[in-house]
Amino acid sequence: MAKMIFVNLPVSDLSRATAFYEAVGAVKNPQFSDHTASCMVFSDTIYAMLLTHDKFRQFTPKAIADARTTSEVLICLSADSRDAVDDMVGKAKGAGGAADPSPQQDYGVMYGRSFEDPDGHIWEVMWMDVEAAANAQPATAAA
Template identity: 60%
Template sequence: MEKMIFVNLPVRDLAAATLFYEALGGTRNPNFSDEQTSCMIFSGAIGVMLLTHARYATFTSRPIGDARTESQTLIALSVEARDEVDQTVEKAARAGGKADPNPMQDHGFMYSRSVEDPDGYVWEILWMDQAAAAGGPPGE
């Protein structure tokens, strides 16, 4: 069985977060979604669980941090073509995100931009030329 990754994120406004993650390329799975949760599927191996603060608090006793003021994680999501990086960031920004909270990166064989969701979580959208990347970073 292929290993799967589920990123669990506490969100302030479930409807707004769901709209943003649909624009980012996710599909809401109704079988694992309810009034407090949206399960967003990005591939057969990647899911993002959007949880209201009340639902998230049932999984941990730790306080919920504010991703808008503190860096917690950078999550990267790959796309198949270089121009898809720009298209995805722009679409997500139109759906309530903030384009380019971090500097754009262009290394020739790899290109990425970032987009911040309504709760402050930063996603890097990246394209990598797999043939060029197979040789490792330039200079090695």
């Protein structure tokens, strides 16, 4: 069985957060969702658990960070193409998120952008031409 990842995110408005993640392509799994949590499925192995602050506090004694003013984690999703990167960031912006809170990255064989959800969590979206990257020559230092 492949390893799975569940990213747990505290959200201030569960309905708004759920609608946002549906707009960027995640699907809500009602089996693991209720009035305190939405299980958002990106793939067979990647899930975002959107938790109300009260629910999130049940899992940690630490204060909940305000993702609009502090960073604790940057989450990166892979994309199938450069267009797919742009599409997801565009959907995020259209759903009330902010596009490109971090600088865009374009290295030819790698292309990435980011978006910020309504609670301030930053997601990176990255495409990489794996074959081209594997065949790329490493940079050498000037003598």
